[in-house]
Amino acid sequence: MIEVVPSEGGVVPAAVEVGLVVNGEARRLVVEPRVTLLDALRERLGLTGAKKGCDHGECGACTVLVDDRRIYSCTTLAVMQEGRRVTTVEGLGTPESPHPVQAAFVEHDGMQCGMCTPGQVVSAVALIAEGHAGSEDEIREWMSGNLCRCAAYPGIVAAVRAAAGGAS
Amino acid sequence: MDFLRPNTFAEALALKAEQPDAVPIAGGTDVMVELNFDHRRPPALLDLTRIAELREWSAVDGKLRVGSGVPYARIIEQLGGQLPGLAMASRTVGSPQIRNRGTVGGNLGAASPAGDTHPVLLAGDAVIEAASARGTRMIPAAEFYLGVKRNALEPDELIAAVHLNAAPGPEQFAKVGTRNAMVIAVCSFAIALHPAEKRVGAAVGSAAPTPRHATAAEEFLAGELDWDAPKPLLDSVKRRFGELVAEAASPIDDVRGSAAYRKHALAVLARRTLGWAWQDHLGKETRECA
Ligand SMILES: Cc1cc2nc3c(=O)[nH]c(=O)nc-3n(C[C@H](O)[C@H](O)[C@H](O)COP(=O)(O)OP(=O)(O)OC[C@H]3O[C@@H](n4cnc5c(N)ncnc54)[C@H](O)[C@@H]3O)c2cc1C
Ligand code: FES
Ligand code: FES
Numbered sequence: 001m002i003e004v005v006p007s008e009g010g011v012v013p014a015a016v017e018v019g020l021v022v023n024g025e026a027r028r029l030v031v032e033p034r035v036t037l038l039d040a041l042r043e044r045l046g047l048t049g050a051k052k053g054c055d056h057g058e059c060g061a062c063t064v065l066v067d068d069r070r071i072y073s074c075t076t077l078a079v080m081q082e083g084r085r086v087t088t089v090e091g092l093g094t095p096e097s098p099h100p101v102q103a104a105f106v107e108h109d110g111m112q113c114g115m116c117t118p119g120q121v122v123s124a125v126a127l128i129a130e131g132h133a134g135s136e137d138e139i140r141e142w143m144s145g146n147l148c149r150c151a152a153y154p155g156i157v158a159a160v161r162a163a164a165g166g167a168s
Numbered sequence: 169m170d171f172l173r174p175n176t177f178a179e180a181l182a183l184k185a186e187q188p189d190a191v192p193i194a195g196g197t198d199v200m201v202e203l204n205f206d207h208r209r210p211p212a213l214l215d216l217t218r219i220a221e222l223r224e225w226s227a228v229d230g231k232l233r234v235g236s237g238v239p240y241a242r243i244i245e246q247l248g249g250q251l252p253g254l255a256m257a258s259r260t261v262g263s264p265q266i267r268n269r270g271t272v273g274g275n276l277g278a279a280s281p282a283g284d285t286h287p288v289l290l291a292g293d294a295v296i297e298a299a300s301a302r303g304t305r306m307i308p309a310a311e312f313y314l315g316v317k318r319n320a321l322e323p324d325e326l327i328a329a330v331h332l333n334a335a336p337g338p339e340q341f342a343k344v345g346t347r348n349a350m351v352i353a354v355c356s357f358a359i360a361l362h363p364a365e366k367r368v369g370a371a372v373g374s375a376a377p378t379p380r381h382a383t384a385a386e387e388f389l390a391g392e393l394d395w396d397a398p399k400p401l402l403d404s405v406k407r408r409f410g411e412l413v414a415e416a417a418s419p420i421d422d423v424r425g426s427a428a429y430r431k432h433a434l435a436v437l438a439r440r441t442l443g444w445a446w447q448d449h450l451g452k453e454t455r456e457c458a
Binding site for chain 2: 016032033034036055056057058060063069070071072074075076077079080082123126127130132141142144145146
């Protein structure tokens with residue numbers, strides 16, 4: 001039996017109902033408190049864009065936006081996001097109508113195997129919104145939370161620069 | 169595992185008093201690593217992220233109170249002018265994603281000898297506001313760090329905020345790591361000049377079981393600096409300062425670096441940051457005289 005939790009503060013029992021706005025859509029799910037946001041997205045909501053590279057905040061493959069700020073979804077709990085807006089790579093664009101950052105990654109070969117790419121793309125969207133795409137050095141510094149085992153870094157930097165409006 | 173989610177700090181303190189073994193979680197960037205890898209199975213988690221008052225900071229007459237839950241990204245964006253040392257250290261923490269979540273309260277709660285904010289908090293004479301259902305007490309940073317990952321909090325206490333004066337003079341922070349981003353410090357150093365009091369704050373991180381003041385270096389430098397008629401520093405003063413800073417450390421050999429390397433690097437960091445800070449002070453004096 002699933003116990004439903006009162007929305008006011010207090011003790012939360014074994015399974016918890018959480019309301020999130022995921023990619024613009026209100027979703028409710030029931031999770032154990034120890035389920036990470038990443039696992040909730042991938043295993044409960046079927047959004048497998050965010051990847052589990054390391055599960056401890058080192059690689060960036062799980063990067064999503066929460067209330068427009070980029071975070072690692074592996075180092076936060078789903079229950080801690082009650083009422084928040086979560087954006088994953090699926091929420092940015094579609095194959096038919098990609099987000100400008102997604103299009104730039106394709107055009108500039110910003111990937112090889114693609115494992116890190118959803119995290120890179122989401123991180124890049126945030127980086128551009130933060131105003132940190134002023135130069136290649138700045139982009140490299142502000143993309144430092146996203147590793148790429150294939151070392152597609154030159155393509156990634158070129159893509160971010162292009163998506164941010166080129167040589168600004 | 170129970171999950172406690174108070175909406176106010178008073179509720180959080182009541183819950184912590186009832187269940188002292190509940191583990192607080194703020195940004196989660198330390199706690200989640202332990203949970204995901206099953207290094208820790210706490211009977212309960214106490215979620216602090218719904219408590220608005222912990223995410224606020226205020227400044228009254230040059231005295232800042234920074235809520236324990238203010239993430240690094242906001243310290244960098246909003247407090248760089250008033251707390252330059254803390255903002256500098258914050259800029260070196262992890263990555264943008266970590267800085268959007270990680271907090272000074274979490275750095276203090278974890279009390280890792282390598283935590284980047286600790287040397288800055290020591291050098292700037294920070295005071296930690298610890299609260300419990302029993303009341304509030306103010307703990308000077310120098311008395312807060314007790315051992316490797318051990319701090320002065322009682323089991324029923326939570327960190328409410330950190331108190332610091334708006335920097336009265338130049339501040340610097342520097343750390344050595346294997347690359348420029350996403351590194352835990354091999355060693356770190358912070359300096360704060362207090363020109364009005366003719367005093368120096370200097371502290372080392374990641375170079376002893378706890379972050380600590382370099383007291384002999386502080387006293388030496390305060391006596392050597394010509395505060396009233398500032399002039400360029402003698403190399404011999406910088407060198408001696410570096411030596412004394414290195415002597416304050418009692419580092420270990422570990423995967424990140426040897427003890428001897430750490431001492432050497434600390435002396436270099438100390439000389440360099442002193443050079444920058446004094447230059448900054450000289451610049452201010454000339455501007456004020458012009
Ligand atoms: C990839 C990665 C890179 C990192 N890089 C750095 C780095 O460069 N420099 C650095 O210093 N750290 C680094 N860290 C460690 C971590 O990000 C910092 O220590 C951060 O400040 C922790 O803050 P938090 O809010 O996320 O803490 P949490 O994980 O929420 O908590 C940390 C500890 O503090 C306790 N706690 C939290 N808030 C309170 C409170 N208000 N009262 C009492 N106890 C409390 C928790 O119970 C826990 O024991 C890194 C971590 C990761 C995963
Ligand atoms: S899976 Fe989250 S940072 Fe690697
Ligand atoms: S493209 Fe393979 S890990 Fe980045």
